[in-house]
Amino acid sequence: xxxxxxTFLGSTAAVTALAALPLSTSxxxxxxxxxxxxxxxxxxxxxxYACIGDGAPINTWWHWSQDASQTPxxxxxxxxxxxxxxxxxSKGYQTAYSNLGNGQPATLFSQYDAQTxxxxxxxxxxxxxxxxxLQRFNPNxxxxxxxxxxxxxxxxxxxxxxxxxxxxxxxxxxxxxQSEMKADWTAKMSAYTASPMYARxxxxxVVGIWGFGFNDNNHTWDAATCLDVINWFKGQGCYVMGGVxxxxxxxxxxxxxxxxxxxxxxxxxxxxxxxxxxxIGDSDNIYNTINVGDQADCNSHGIDYQPCVLPGDVSGRQxxxxxxxxxxxxxxxxxxxxGIYISMFDEFTEGNQIAKxxxxxxTTPTNSGMLALDEDGTPCSSDYYLRLTGDGGRMxxxxxxxxxxRPTPPMVGGGDTQAPSVPSGLHATAHTATSATxxxxxxxxxxxxxxxxxxxxxxxxxxxxSTSFTANGLTPSTTYSFTVTAQDAAxxxxxxxxxxxxxxDAGGSTNxxxxxxxxxxxxxxxxxxGNAVDGNSGTYWESANNAFPQWLQxxxxxxxPVSRIVLALPPLSAWGARTQTLTVAGSTDGSTFSTLVxxxxxxxxxxxxxxxxxxxxAGSRRYLRLTFTANTGWxxxxxxxxxxYA
Numbered sequence: 060x061x062x063x064x065x066t067f068l069g070s071t072a073a074v075t076a077l078a079a080l081p082l083s084t085s086x087x088x089x090x091x092x093x094x095x096x097x098x099x100x101x102x103x104x105x106x107x108y109a110c111i112g113d114g115a116p117i118n119t120w121w122h123w124s125q126d127a128s129q130t131p132x133x134x135x136x137x138x139x140x141x142x143x144x145x146x147x148x149s150k151g152y153q154t155a156y157s158n159l160g161n162g163q164p165a166t167l168f169s170q171y172d173a174q175t176x177x178x179x180x181x182x183x184x185x186x187x188x189x190x191x192x193l194q195r196f197n198p199n200x201x202x203x204x205x206x207x208x209x210x211x212x213x214x215x216x217x218x219x220x221x222x223x224x225x226x227x228x229x230x231x232x233x234x235x236x237q238s239e240m241k242a243d244w245t246a247k248m249s250a251y252t253a254s255p256m257y258a259r260x261x262x263x264x265v266v267g268i269w270g271f272g273f274n275d276n277n278h279t280w281d282a283a284t285c286l287d288v289i290n291w292f293k294g295q296g297c298y299v300m301g302g303v304x305x306x307x308x309x310x311x312x313x314x315x316x317x318x319x320x321x322x323x324x325x326x327x328x329x330x331x332x333x334x335x336x337x338x339i340g341d342s343d344n345i346y347n348t349i350n351v352g353d354q355a356d357c358n359s360h361g362i363d364y365q366p367c368v369l370p371g372d373v374s375g376r377q378x379x380x381x382x383x384x385x386x387x388x389x390x391x392x393x394x395x396x397x398g399i400y401i402s403m404f405d406e407f408t409e410g411n412q413i414a415k416x417x418x419x420x421x422t423t424p425t426n427s428g429m430l431a432l433d434e435d436g437t438p439c440s441s442d443y444y445l446r447l448t449g450d451g452g453r454m455x456x457x458x459x460x461x462x463x464x465r466p467t468p469p470m471v472g473g474g475d476t477q478a479p480s481v482p483s484g485l486h487a488t489a490h491t492a493t494s495a496t497x498x499x500x501x502x503x504x505x506x507x508x509x510x511x512x513x514x515x516x517x518x519x520x521x522x523x524x525s526t527s528f529t530a531n532g533l534t535p536s537t538t539y540s541f542t543v544t545a546q547d548a549a550x551x552x553x554x555x556x557x558x559x560x561x562x563x564d565a566g567g568s569t570n571x572x573x574x575x576x577x578x579x580x581x582x583x584x585x586x587x588x589g590n591a592v593d594g595n596s597g598t599y600w601e602s603a604n605n606a607f608p609q610w611l612q613x614x615x616x617x618x619x620p621v622s623r624i625v626l627a628l629p630p631l632s633a634w635g636a637r638t639q640t641l642t643v644a645g646s647t648d649g650s651t652f653s654t655l656v657x658x659x660x661x662x663x664x665x666x667x668x669x670x671x672x673x674x675x676x677a678g679s680r681r682y683l684r685l686t687f688t689a690n691t692g693w694x695x696x697x698x699x700x701x702x703x704y705a
Contacts, residue, residue: 090361095223095258096265096300096327096398097363099189100452102413103227103403104179106170106193106209107202110152115171116204122408123154123167130155131167133426140374140410142417142429143167144441149174156424159417165424170405171205173212179405179414180216184524185510186442187449190258191217191404192227192267192300197236198243207247211585217256219597221525221633225258226251227267227300232277237284240268241291249295250583253604253693255633260298260326260363268292269302269331272318282321289324300365301325305335305349308356323360328353329400332367333411337377339386346390354394363397368451370401370444372410373430380437381447385465388451392461399455401448413444439469446509453507466506478553479504479545482511485559488527489668492535492564494596496630496668498527502545502553510546514555515539529630529668531596538562570594571615572683572703578612583695588612591701597629599699602687609696610686613703618647618679620705626661626685627700628669636664637692643673645680652684660689670700 091097109121111130119127124135131139132155142165145151151166159165168175183191193213198206210226217224226248230236244266251257252264259265270278271285292299304314307322307330322328330353336342350366357364368387371377378384391399405414417423417431418441432439440446447467453459459466484500502508510524516539520530533539539562542555577588579600586601588611602609615621624643628634643656655678661671683703687696 090357090363091261091326091397094260095190095225096260096365098398098456099223100187100399100401100448100455101190101192101365102183102188102401102448103406104191104193104213104224105403105405106176106206106213108167108169108405108407109171109205110167110169112152113169113171115169115208117202121202121205132156133428138408139429140372141407141412142423142427142431143407143412144415144417144422147178147415148172154424157426159423160419160421160425163422165427170209170212173215176209176212177216177219180213180220180222181522182414182442182445183222183404184220185522186445187452187509187524188222188401188404188445189452190223190225192400193224194229194269195226195243195248196229196231197233197239198247199239210248210251214251214254214256214584215598218254218629218631218633221256221523221631223256223258224254225265225267227269227302229302230268230270230278230280236280237288240288244292244295250604253583253601253695255631255635263296263298265300266292266297267300267302271301271303271321272307272314273304274313274315282315282318285318286321286324289321293324293326298326299324300327300329302329302331305330305332305345308353309349323362325362327363327365327398328357329365329367331402333369333402333409336369336387337371337375337383338379339383342383342387342390346394350390350394350396354396364395365398365400366391366394366396367400367402369411370413370447373416373432373434374410376430376434378432378435380435380439380469381443381465381467384444384447385451385467386463388454389461389463392454396455399451413448415441415445417441437469443467443469449509450506458507477505478551479508479547481553482526482543482545482556485541485543485556487541487559487561488666489670490561490563491625491668491670493533494529494531494630494668495533495539495541495561495563496527496529497541497543497559497561499543499556501526504545504547504551506547508545508547512544512546512552514542514544525632527632527665529596533563535563569704570702571619571621571705572613572701575616576614577701578614580608580610581606591698594700596627596699599629599697600701602696605694607694607696608686608688610684611696611698611701612682612684613701614649615681615683615703618681620677620679621645621675621683621703622677623675623704624673624683625700625702625704626663626671626673626698627702628663628697629699630665630669632665634663634665634669635692636662636666637690638662639687639691639696640689641685641687641696643675644684644686645675645678646682646684647680649682652682655680658688663692
């Protein structure tokens with residue numbers, strides 16, 4: 060199993076003390092403008108938990124158990140420091156722990172389950188986590204296939220919830236790192252930059268590399284080797300973030316000598332702090348002896364600075380009901396940091412997770428000995444550290460004033476009782492037979508709006524952090540009354556907006572292509588042709604990149620009268636407007652095709668539902684083929700729905 064970061068950093072020697080620089084010096088001139096990591100909250104996402112019975116290729120209790128072939132229990136525990144709040148997961152896996160204090164079974168989640176990853180990214184969207192850095196350890200061993208599968212699920216969930224993501228390589232224990240990391244990026248990971256939600260900074264896809272320069276046996280490469288890897292990624296057109304030792308600049312037992320030029324090659328530097336601080340005094344000491352000088356050094360070298368903020372180890376009683384984490388936010392914002400990295404979102408085996416966690420003994424196994432979020436006597440809601448992260452992000456972005464006093468109440472409603480204003484101007488921007496796209500004017504709040512709930516005929520149909528939403532799965536020729544409410548971090552909800560009435564288009568005909576057999580010239584990763592006929596606008600086909608022409612074909616099963624084709628892309632604002640050039644051809648036997656609609660450009664725009672309709676000359680065909688020759692949004696053919704109507 061992969062060694063955790065805590066294992067080899069917990070005993071690192073104390074840092075060398077330096078005189079604090081004036082704040083105005085440390086804030087002199089950011090290297091980069093705001094982007095997907097600069098000016099944003101990035102959360103580290105491990106994605107490395109699996110369970111026997113979840114269907115994952117690894118088929119173990121991955122990272123949950125010391126002996127991963129056996130069920131987690133009090134005597135077979137891979138240092139689980141906190142218990143997850145399992146209430147929002149559709150599936151949990153039974154452990155050998157006793158029931159929770161409330162009598163419910165003690166289950167754990169698997170990130171091989173798409174619903175788990177989707178729930179995590181829904182939380183990120185709701186609570187203001189802008190970007191997720193997906194950790195990628197050496198993928199060439201037994202863990203590789205499971206890691207690959209989780210990566211694909213991360214992309215899907217990021218796109219569904221409007222959260223940016225990027226690949227962050229962790230070099231820990233990777234023997235052939237120099238060649239294999241490059242090969243992995245070229246063969247697999249670089250394709251993910253095609254996603255509209257892949258993080259970009261200064262127009263370049265972001266890649267993280269964690270672990271260069273650490274002075275231990277798991278990070279043995281010399282400075283020249285590490286510099287070669289950094290420069291290789293920069294040569295691929297990437298913006299490279301480096302997770303480095305906290306003493307990277309001042310020197311000390313935790314960092315190797317001779318690495319300063321290697322560190323300065325990164326576009327962004329993010330010193331690791333887990334194991335270095337455990338209380339407010341530690342944070343202030345690091346601020347004075349490390350952060351102020353780091354910020355000044357980065358500014359002088361044109362490097363973006365992204366220090367760590369951690370909630371603290373629950374088992375070590377470090378959290379102080381949020382005061383420890385908030386003081387770090389305060390220090391990092393006042394030092395002038397270009398971004399903040401939260402370590403980590405889901406690290407339950409180190410106890411420094413911000414994901415929803417057990418609130419009290421009622422939601423921890425009775426025989427586990429684990430502490431809950433109320434360990435210091437202050438009741439805390441399970442989402443408290445997500446809410447705290449959201450407020451920290453608002454302070455970073457200047458949306459609330461710099462303050463050393465934590466504004467976030469531990470319990471929902473414990474402090475802020477003012478509800479957001481009512482969202483106004485709700486209206487439909489597009490509709491089809493089975494969907495309606497809505498938009499509205501943002502609500503306001505004394506602290507900050509965290510998201511919106513959308514209702515159709517009184518029943519909730521979705522949530523979003525943006526001011527637009529597409530409701531899918533509607534019934535043709537049906538009138539719906541939509542309303543929207545706004546929420547803030549304390550759980551206050553606005554009254555419902557004025558209703559917007561939307562009547563879906565007449566069914567008129569059935570989508571003849573739904574769930575029919577498909578064929579393709581190629582596809583990338585998991586974005587195969589079947590996604591275009593599954594009735595889900597959130598999944599899609601994407602051809603091989605930079606290899607036009609490409610084609611997508613559907614078999615209607617028999618020669619059928621056809622009058623129009625409707626094509627769609629995911630109805631998300633992240634899918635910026637693009638024009639795809641394509642032709643439509645038909646065939647009765649699947650081998651001889653004739654052109655039905657000549658080459659033309661079709662513009663997909665999320666403001667109008669991201670759909671286009673192509674009239675087809677009257678006639679019967681069994682096979683319909685789309686041939687793509689250009690796409691202004693990405694160098695590949697892309698279709699989320701290929702619908703055919705008589």
